[in-house]
Amino acid sequence: MQEEQIKQIVIIGGGTSGWMTAAALAHFLKNKSYAITLIESEAIGTVGVGEATLPHLRFFNQTLGIDEAEFMAATNATYKMGIEFSNWGKMGDAYIHPFGEYGREINGVAFHHYWLRQHFQGLGKSIDYYSLPVVAAAQQKFMFPMSDERSVFSTYSYAFHIDAGMYASYLRKYSENLGVVREEGKVVAVNQRDNGEISSVQLETGAVIGGDFFIDCSGFRGVLIEQTLKTGYENWSHWLPCNRAVAAPSELDGALLPYTKAIAQVAGWRWRIPLRHRTGNGHVYCSEFITDQDACDTLMSNIDGKLIADPKFLQFTTGKRKKAWNKNCVAIGLSGGFLEPLESTSIYLIQIAIMKLIEFFPDKKFDLAGVDEFNRLMDMEYLRVRDFLILHYHATQRNDAPFWDYCRNMSIPDELAHKMALFRERGHVVEYQGGLFLEPSWVAVYLGQGVVPSAYDPRVNWMTNSQLEKTMLEIEALIDRAAMQMPAHHVFLEQHQAKTNGRPRALMSLYGGRQ
Amino acid sequence: MTSHRLVIYGGGVSAWVTAAALTNAYTVDVLKVVLVNPGVNTKEPSIADSGFTSLRRFHASMRISERELMGQTSATFKLGALYKNWSKPGQNFIHGFSNYGSMLDGIDFHQYAVLLHQCGDTTAFDAYSLAAQAAAAKKFGFLNKDLVEQGFNLDYSLHVDLSQYSQLMQTCAVRKHLEVICGQLDHLNLDADGNIKALVLTSGEVVGGDFFFDCSGSDSVLVRQLPGDKFLKWDKELPVNKQIDLVGGAAKSGLCTDLSVCRGGWLKSIPLKDKTLYSLTYNSEYESDDAAMTAAINFAGVELSDAVQPLTIVPGRRERFWVKNCLAIGAAAGNFTELTFSYLHHVQSGVLRFIDLYSAAGVNDFSAQQYNQLTSDEYARVLDYQQLNLLLGAAESSGFWSCTSKIPRTAELQRKLSLFKERGKLAFEEYETWMPGSWVSLLLGNNYWPEKHDVLLNGCNLELVVKRLGQMRMVNSNLAAQLSDEDEILGKYAILK
Numbered sequence A: 001m002q003e004e005q006i007k008q009i010v011i012i013g014g015g016t017s018g019w020m021t022a023a024a025l026a027h028f029l030k031n032k033s034y035a036i037t038l039i040e041s042e043a044i045g046t047v048g049v050g051e052a053t054l055p056h057l058r059f060f061n062q063t064l065g066i067d068e069a070e071f072m073a074a075t076n077a078t079y080k081m082g083i084e085f086s087n088w089g090k091m092g093d094a095y096i097h098p099f100g101e102y103g104r105e106i107n108g109v110a111f112h113h114y115w116l117r118q119h120f121q122g123l124g125k126s127i128d129y130y131s132l133p134v135v136a137a138a139q140q141k142f143m144f145p146m147s148d149e150r151s152v153f154s155t156y157s158y159a160f161h162i163d164a165g166m167y168a169s170y171l172r173k174y175s176e177n178l179g180v181v182r183e184e185g186k187v188v189a190v191n192q193r194d195n196g197e198i199s200s201v202q203l204e205t206g207a208v209i210g211g212d213f214f215i216d217c218s219g220f221r222g223v224l225i226e227q228t229l230k231t232g233y234e235n236w237s238h239w240l241p242c243n244r245a246v247a248a249p250s251e252l253d254g255a256l257l258p259y260t261k262a263i264a265q266v267a268g269w270r271w272r273i274p275l276r277h278r279t280g281n282g283h284v285y286c287s288e289f290i291t292d293q294d295a296c297d298t299l300m301s302n303i304d305g306k307l308i309a310d311p312k313f314l315q316f317t318t319g320k321r322k323k324a325w326n327k328n329c330v331a332i333g334l335s336g337g338f339l340e341p342l343e344s345t346s347i348y349l350i351q352i353a354i355m356k357l358i359e360f361f362p363d364k365k366f367d368l369a370g371v372d373e374f375n376r377l378m379d380m381e382y383l384r385v386r387d388f389l390i391l392h393y394h395a396t397q398r399n400d401a402p403f404w405d406y407c408r409n410m411s412i413p414d415e416l417a418h419k420m421a422l423f424r425e426r427g428h429v430v431e432y433q434g435g436l437f438l439e440p441s442w443v444a445v446y447l448g449q450g451v452v453p454s455a456y457d458p459r460v461n462w463m464t465n466s467q468l469e470k471t472m473l474e475i476e477a478l479i480d481r482a483a484m485q486m487p488a489h490h491v492f493l494e495q496h497q498a499k500t501n502g503r504p505r506a507l508m509s510l511y512g513g514r515q
Numbered sequence B: 001m002t003s004h005r006l007v008i009y010g011g012g013v014s015a016w017v018t019a020a021a022l023t024n025a026y027t028v029d030v031l032k033v034v035l036v037n038p039g040v041n042t043k044e045p046s047i048a049d050s051g052f053t054s055l056r057r058f059h060a061s062m063r064i065s066e067r068e069l070m071g072q073t074s075a076t077f078k079l080g081a082l083y084k085n086w087s088k089p090g091q092n093f094i095h096g097f098s099n100y101g102s103m104l105d106g107i108d109f110h111q112y113a114v115l116l117h118q119c120g121d122t123t124a125f126d127a128y129s130l131a132a133q134a135a136a137a138k139k140f141g142f143l144n145k146d147l148v149e150q151g152f153n154l155d156y157s158l159h160v161d162l163s164q165y166s167q168l169m170q171t172c173a174v175r176k177h178l179e180v181i182c183g184q185l186d187h188l189n190l191d192a193d194g195n196i197k198a199l200v201l202t203s204g205e206v207v208g209g210d211f212f213f214d215c216s217g218s219d220s221v222l223v224r225q226l227p228g229d230k231f232l233k234w235d236k237e238l239p240v241n242k243q244i245d246l247v248g249g250a251a252k253s254g255l256c257t258d259l260s261v262c263r264g265g266w267l268k269s270i271p272l273k274d275k276t277l278y279s280l281t282y283n284s285e286y287e288s289d290d291a292a293m294t295a296a297i298n299f300a301g302v303e304l305s306d307a308v309q310p311l312t313i314v315p316g317r318r319e320r321f322w323v324k325n326c327l328a329i330g331a332a333a334g335n336f337t338e339l340t341f342s343y344l345h346h347v348q349s350g351v352l353r354f355i356d357l358y359s360a361a362g363v364n365d366f367s368a369q370q371y372n373q374l375t376s377d378e379y380a381r382v383l384d385y386q387q388l389n390l391l392l393g394a395a396e397s398s399g400f401w402s403c404t405s406k407i408p409r410t411a412e413l414q415r416k417l418s419l420f421k422e423r424g425k426l427a428f429e430e431y432e433t434w435m436p437g438s439w440v441s442l443l444l445g446n447n448y449w450p451e452k453h454d455v456l457l458n459g460c461n462l463e464l465v466v467k468r469l470g471q472m473r474m475v476n477s478n479l480a481a482q483l484s485d486e487d488e489i490l491g492k493y494a495i496l497k
Ligand SMILES: Cc1cc2nc3c(=O)[nH]c(=O)nc-3n(C[C@H](O)[C@H](O)[C@H](O)COP(=O)(O)OP(=O)(O)OC[C@H]3O[C@@H](n4cnc5c(N)ncnc54)[C@H](O)[C@@H]3O)c2cc1C
Pocket: A012, A013, A014, A015, A016, A017, A018, A039, A040, A041, A042, A044, A045, A046, A047, A048, A049, A050, A051, A052, A053, A164, A185, A186, A187, A188, A217, A218, A219, A220, A221, A223, A245, A247, A282, A284, A314, A316, A332, A333, A334, A335, A341, A344, A345, A346, A347, A348
């Protein structure tokens, strides 16, 4: 059995995915006589964007024993409680998709059904008012959530805006401390065994690095998974047509928002991500509907602070590698697939791939069933995120631009169509375990973008109108008071920057303790 | 406020449970619930049920006092199932609800058991289960908060008398707002779309409604008459066709449902406070009725009586459960064998899913579609679980058991088996009735050992593992010994009226 054990692990790529993988493997395989080498090329560089994260990243850090205060300092991080979507459902609309819940379940029925009943009566406010993370974020407030389930402060969680390059450097130090060896250089040739497995890679310098197990974190190129193993790519651009981005950081200007902004444009959308030392800006667009120049101009004319760097252009094809794990090679990060950053899911997908890789860690025989299971689970994650993203584009009434006409009229995956129909019919949100976005997220986007049910759960009718009104007012007031107690985001950042205490335990959940 | 009416047809367990759940979910001015009781024996389990832990959640959601319920239904605490002579002659394995061992260094406990097994260790897997240790010692108790916070648990469910349970559900439903009509169905009044407008009874009475529940047992009296209805037989998937039910005296302990193999099929016993339900499920191709009857009589330790006859069972399900404005619940929707399945769970899961999807105000087309999809998935996974039990039953190889390896399996079950065999990993499926841990302990407890252990255990300190696992076993048996005697705690807890 011992001779079947993998000894040499080679990671190609030193972007976010490469270093996250290296750090996690080094942590989980420590004292186990594995040699981990990471090859990266300064000449090629990384994509250098990717700054908005999900609460799951806290779990990743916690598992690796990384101190959150130290991590925040090292990455110039700010807190994030959600994403604000403007102009998606129609021009002038805005809603926040929070890392948290709406109201609370009453008598076993989800809050939005109570909200719908009032809504049909022409009463009540926008559902935003019944979610603490939404209200607090809008007021630019932040405070750590609490774990006591009875408290309204347990109804949300948080993530970060980070400098991804600095995170990679941080993880590099972490990994090197645990024995990971970094090789500088560009992979120019890949050698395979008779059975197609990769045996070694050759660098520009001529150096040959052999291994038993290769992890392809080489970005869009997919140096091993595609260029060598020709695994194939499933193209999803007919559903998610944006294929380019232009990004440019600027100096801080204005408020330090505890949320990401995603503002729909004529042929795509713009992001705005506040870090401690700068603001990340970008414009994701579809080249069939707008030129690079126009896209760049749109971005430039909307940047508040002074530019720090020249705008950088990126191209991509939305989709997924047919198999993330093929032979003795696993693709993690952009080499495995790309779903646009609308819901900040890329780093999450990297993290999930790493966790599953550790769960199904192979030996040199490469367990057949284990590899299949890994691929099946990753496919499920990608597909469910994909459908949730498509919803943002499809659920729109915008008819002011050909891009939106296309999105509104395109045919969507059957499963998504069924989900939307169920919500329209009676406000039902399809539940699943194997996937990221659960009921609160679907409710946020449906209601935020004008997908309104024609009926609600009849169970809520046990309340009289006046009882319902009273309950809704109570919840609204509770949240209002709670938000009032919270300090401003920038104040909280100053005061708690260096503190490790008071940070709640991280969970693999988007929504905080109660879920 | 509304004249919306839900009509239940049936007089057995499934009907009363449905009535109780619906009247609990909807107040009378929201939805009116009517039950038409045909007053005949419904073809569905009616003597005893061996519940799942979901049963207790159901009671809690209905605000039914467990203590009173136990007193009124001759209930016993159930900690799990005892597999006697199942996978190996002479081996007893208790499959408890609660966990086996606890995670060490972020790696699932069972991987350590696999590692030791590969080194020749022969410790029974249930030595790591507090539930199993407690059940073997006839002990039971409620763990205090400290223990729970340390990660111990002693999850339990109940064995209940089904006719008393039906009574209780009836009382609950009537107390809420159920209206009961006695009468048998003569025919259905359908509208042009095939929706049911009313049940016309033999008395001539017409019971109209907006939605109808077929709780008529495996005769599926209502859905059978709806357009496009179809029954999918599981004659290959669950190849049994007869069952003998016998009632005997109280068992020595009520903490486990017992299962064992016999030539024609399997034996199961459900211990209630004052009696025990013994059943023998078999395939008449492999065992004659007479021989089966003799085996059942011996098993139950009762006298032969003409009143008891083998029942014919037809495992299978309706192709669709929710058709138009009618929903089949319980045996009317599907017939599992009672092997490791709880009829109450089957019924409750069906009606709760309905409540989760039903809209009284508008159309229910997509809800119906979703219900049918989820229930098909749920049934498929239950079938997988039952088939796995049959595959594991290796203590007997003649008779019925000579055919079990040829049972066709779903891709999902095949995947579960190969993935587990390879390295002890459990494949994920959506909408499972059993938690991953239950599958794992069922497999390992019945000697289905993986070929390899988790790679992350390579090079670990074996001596330390042996020591830590030894400690776990010791803690379990010490803790079990400190619990109360089963009879004593049951006597105190269940409130007799
Ligand atoms: C416009 C845009 C916005 C995004 N926003 C977000 C966001 O807000 N949140 C989020 O979670 N994600 C976001 N992402 C995704 C995120 O940027 C990536 O998931 C993340 O950066 C990981 O990239 P990577 O490490 O896989 O690839 P890269 O960053 O491309 O790294 C590839 C590495 O491989 C090396 N390499 C490549 N070829 C060779 C070779 N031949 N030899 C040696 N080394 C080689 C490179 O030098 C580099 O080190 C965004 C992506 C885009 C395009």
